[in-house]
Amino acid sequence: MTIEYSDNELDQLLRTHYHAAVDGVTVPEHLLRQALTEPEPQRGRTVRWTPVLAFALAGTSFLIILASSRAVEVLLSL
Amino acid sequence: MNSCADEIYTYLVARMGNRFDADDVFQSTFFKVRHFLPSFRGDSSPTTWVMRIAMNEASSFRERKGRELPLLTPGDALPQPGSDGRGYDPVQAETVQDVAAGMRHLSGDLRDVLYFYYYKEMSYEKIAGLIGKPVGTVKSRLFRAKEALKAFLEAHRDHRIQ
Numbered sequence: 001m002t003i004e005y006s007d008n009e010l011d012q013l014l015r016t017h018y019h020a021a022v023d024g025v026t027v028p029e030h031l032l033r034q035a036l037t038e039p040e041p042q043r044g045r046t047v048r049w050t051p052v053l054a055f056a057l058a059g060t061s062f063l064i065i066l067a068s069s070r071a072v073e074v075l076l077s078l
Numbered sequence: 079m080n081s082c083a084d085e086i087y088t089y090l091v092a093r094m095g096n097r098f099d100a101d102d103v104f105q106s107t108f109f110k111v112r113h114f115l116p117s118f119r120g121d122s123s124p125t126t127w128v129m130r131i132a133m134n135e136a137s138s139f140r141e142r143k144g145r146e147l148p149l150l151t152p153g154d155a156l157p158q159p160g161s162d163g164r165g166y167d168p169v170q171a172e173t174v175q176d177v178a179a180g181m182r183h184l185s186g187d188l189r190d191v192l193y194f195y196y197y198k199e200m201s202y203e204k205i206a207g208l209i210g211k212p213v214g215t216v217k218s219r220l221f222r223a224k225e226a227l228k229a230f231l232e233a234h235r236d237h238r239i240q
Contacts (some may be wrong), residue, residue, distance in 0.1 A: 027087035035108035
């Protein structure tokens with residue numbers, strides 16, 4: 001059995017849905033204060049430096065491994 | 079300022095489907111508003127300008143995060159019976175809850191036109207101006223949204239009857 005909704009019924013349901021869901025909604029005071037006064041998180045700057053830091057870290061790790069393998073080589077040759 | 083903020087927040091609660099995400103998007107919207115305020119030329123009303131930023135923020139937030147929480151939870155924000163039991167239609171309450179569930183299957187673009195048309199009772203022309211699309215696009219989005227909701231409600235009701 002299929003129940004078909006007419007346009008009028010759906011219009012009514014949509015209006016009821018919105019009134020039930022958002023009627024009387026107001027922005028919480030603390031949220032408004034935060035949004036208007038707190039400094040914007042500096043996500044852009046952090047994101048910009050992330051690849052540079054990752055590359056520097058990888059380079060340092062590579063040099064440490066290289067140096068330690070050379071050290072082992074020298075020790076073994078003694 | 080408060081009425082503009084309330085209007086934006088109400089839109090975001092309807093658009094995001096829950097207050098947690100609405101709070102996040104509200105904050106990022108007003109960070110953007112503060113950032114771009116010096117470049118606001120006054121071509122539109124301040125509320126319209128902020129609403130457009132909120133719509134963009136809502137779309138990019140949804141792209142970043144796939145999760146979605148229900149707008150209506152059982153017993154919350156649904157039409158409730160009065161003390162004398164009148165003014166409450168349990169069948170309609172259940173269907174309204176189904177509408178909330180169906181909304182989650184709609185894209186943000188479709189939800190926007192439904193909200194502005196049915197809740198804000200804006201004309202096609204006003205919605206077109208707000209979303210920056212032709213009137214024909216508004217009409218076709220409304221049609222598609224309603225067809226998708228009808229299909230969802232009918233399938234849901236059939237499933238419940240069986």
